[in-house]
Amino acid sequence: MQKQKKKLMLTTVASMALTAIAGAASAETLIVASPQVPEGFDGDALKTHTQNVVVQTYENLVVYGKKVVDGRTVNDPGTVEPHLAESWKISEDGKTWVFKLREGIKSPYGNELTADDVEWSWSKSFAQKRTGNFIARVSNVVGVKALSKYEVEFTLSAPSSIFLKALTLYVPGIYDSTEVKKHATDEDPWGLKWMQSNTAGFGAYHLDALRPDDQAVFVANKNYFGGDLYFDRVIYKEVPSEASRVTLLKTGQVHLIDRPSIQKVVDLQKDSNVKVDRASGRSIASARMNPKCKPFDDVRVRQAFNYAVDKGALNNAVFAGQADIAKSVVPPIVDGYNPDHFDYDYDPAKAKALLAAAGFPDGISEPIQLLYADAFWHQEPVAIQVADMLKKVGVNIQPTRVTTSEMRAKGSPKEMSMCFFTWEDGPIVLDPVYTMYLISHSKGVSNRSAYSNARVDELIDMSREELDAGKRLSMMDEAQKLWVTDAPWILTAYPATFEAMNPKVNGWVHYPDEHERWRELQMN
Numbered sequence: 001m002q003k004q005k006k007k008l009m010l011t012t013v014a015s016m017a018l019t020a021i022a023g024a025a026s027a028e029t030l031i032v033a034s035p036q037v038p039e040g041f042d043g044d045a046l047k048t049h050t051q052n053v054v055v056q057t058y059e060n061l062v063v064y065g066k067k068v069v070d071g072r073t074v075n076d077p078g079t080v081e082p083h084l085a086e087s088w089k090i091s092e093d094g095k096t097w098v099f100k101l102r103e104g105i106k107s108p109y110g111n112e113l114t115a116d117d118v119e120w121s122w123s124k125s126f127a128q129k130r131t132g133n134f135i136a137r138v139s140n141v142v143g144v145k146a147l148s149k150y151e152v153e154f155t156l157s158a159p160s161s162i163f164l165k166a167l168t169l170y171v172p173g174i175y176d177s178t179e180v181k182k183h184a185t186d187e188d189p190w191g192l193k194w195m196q197s198n199t200a201g202f203g204a205y206h207l208d209a210l211r212p213d214d215q216a217v218f219v220a221n222k223n224y225f226g227g228d229l230y231f232d233r234v235i236y237k238e239v240p241s242e243a244s245r246v247t248l249l250k251t252g253q254v255h256l257i258d259r260p261s262i263q264k265v266v267d268l269q270k271d272s273n274v275k276v277d278r279a280s281g282r283s284i285a286s287a288r289m290n291p292k293c294k295p296f297d298d299v300r301v302r303q304a305f306n307y308a309v310d311k312g313a314l315n316n317a318v319f320a321g322q323a324d325i326a327k328s329v330v331p332p333i334v335d336g337y338n339p340d341h342f343d344y345d346y347d348p349a350k351a352k353a354l355l356a357a358a359g360f361p362d363g364i365s366e367p368i369q370l371l372y373a374d375a376f377w378h379q380e381p382v383a384i385q386v387a388d389m390l391k392k393v394g395v396n397i398q399p400t401r402v403t404t405s406e407m408r409a410k411g412s413p414k415e416m417s418m419c420f421f422t423w424e425d426g427p428i429v430l431d432p433v434y435t436m437y438l439i440s441h442s443k444g445v446s447n448r449s450a451y452s453n454a455r456v457d458e459l460i461d462m463s464r465e466e467l468d469a470g471k472r473l474s475m476m477d478e479a480q481k482l483w484v485t486d487a488p489w490i491l492t493a494y495p496a497t498f499e500a501m502n503p504k505v506n507g508w509v510h511y512p513d514e515h516e517r518w519r520e521l522q523m524n
Contacts, residue, residue, distance in 0.1 A: 030231040030518060033245040033254040037216045037238045040196040041207060043173040044130040053236060055515045056218060058173030058201035061085040061099055073509050077335050077430030080164050084113060084174060094159030094467055101150040106223035107176035108206040115146035120177035124190045132172035138437060139163040159465045161472055162434045169428060170513060176200040204229055204519035214238055230522035249274055255502045261377060265498045266320050275503040279510030280324055281496050282331050283426030285378050286489040287386045288449040293419035295364060302487040304354035306344035308393045309386055309490050318381040323493035328480050329440055331494050336432035336473045341481040351393045363394020370397050371421035373404040379422040382492055411448030423448060428512045432476040433463040440483050451488040
């Protein structure tokens with residue numbers, strides 16, 4: 001009975017998708033199958049399916065440049081180019097930036113982009129104290145002010161090497177404040193309730209219709225400044241079952257499914273009716289050790305654990321051999337990545353020798369919990385692999401499941417109480433200083449394992465205000481070397497990002513936020 005019910009649901013979804021494609025074929029419609037429709041359209045809300053679509057409706061003052069690597073187009077972290085802004089000037093002390101906006105940019109509502117929109121949008125993020133406010137803090141932004149119709153000034157508390165790259169992010173997004181203000185109230189001055197089911201940006205697409213638990217339909221912004229768009233309409237269809245999403249893609253009834261699991265990737269790569277694009281990921285899958293907990297207060301134990309884990313075997317077992325083996329806290333897609341400091345190739349004999357030197361000649365028989373949750377699909381298999389490998393050098397590891405909410409709470413900057421756990425983190429700003437500040441600084445919001453090294457903190461703090469690229473990279477290189485020597489994590493892999501699509505879809509480019517841009521897609 002359950003099997004029949006599942007089959008019926010798949011048939012119904014497939015039928016609906018096929019009808020949508022047939023009915024809109026002449027209008028160049030892109031159909032995306034997703035686990036869930038967006039839960040609102042406020043970019044400051046950290047919700048995956050909201051983030052998937054706000055990057056289509058809100059755009060940025062600047063963007064990364066592009067380059068071709070191995071025949072494919074990728075974002076160039078070393079180049080930032082104008083977008084909504086056409087130019088900018090920096091004060092001599094590096095604390096004042098004035099951006100000149102392009103003239104004539106209009107939202108779908110017909111309102112022209114002005115400096116007031118930029119000031120209002122950043123004020124919204126400051127007031128909400130969420131994602132955009134965090135980006136402002138790490139970039140040293142303390143004020144945003146419209147100087148004229150097309151000039152907006154950013155005031156920084158100190159020079160920031162991160163600031164310009166941070167402006168490539170989808171948050172704080174630039175809103176059509178003229179439209180949003182029509183829907184604001186005294187109780188809701190930023191129009192957040194209205195944004196639950198509406199968009200008001202200057203991006204390529206805007207929301208046309210929303211049916212919760214079913215689909216969201218987006219239409220092209222006819223006023224879009226960035227040139228002609230191939231797709232006039234995008235249907236973002238909710239299909240909770242991954243198996244159903246894969247079937248719909250294989251049978252040509254949807255064009256794109258977002259970030260399939262590695263198990264499905266292996267299957268899809270064998271199917272001639274599907275194209276799977278791969279990009280090196282920005283995140284790091286790891287097993288983290290808290291230096292404030294015994295036995296991890298001894299660096300020799302942390303180093304021993306690193307030598308005991310066969311990263312190549314783990315990559316094959318967990319990531320089907322399709323991840324990149326991690327060798328630094330800075331991922332390869334970020335400028336300044338240096339794998340040369342890594343010295344933890346699989347060496348169980350060396351692991352045993354280090355354990356003996358740390359006072360454990362017979363290994364560690366007392367059970368050590370290795371916590372994992374389901375925030376990331378690989379947490380459990382990584383925990384199991386790490387435990388099995390450590391067992392071979394005499395260490396008794398017990399993989400232990402906890403809830404994601406419990407793990408997030410215990411890993412928060414206020415607590416950082418977990419001793420040994422699996423997790424994933426990575427930068428959405430392609431910058432080594434941002435990356436290390438986020439993860440490796442003693443005050444970093446993603447430093448969930450209480451790692452602390454005064455010299456690493458000093459190097460990061462100096463680099464945040466250093467505008468000379470060579471000096472910054474030199475300091476980050478020293479910081480990476482210190483971090484690798486301290487060995488606070490068992491680095492395992494940089495999970496790759498995959499996008500599965502109809503073979504006729506072209507133009508997919510990997511972004512550090514891991515959301516494709518519909519404006520770049522087309523069919524051949």
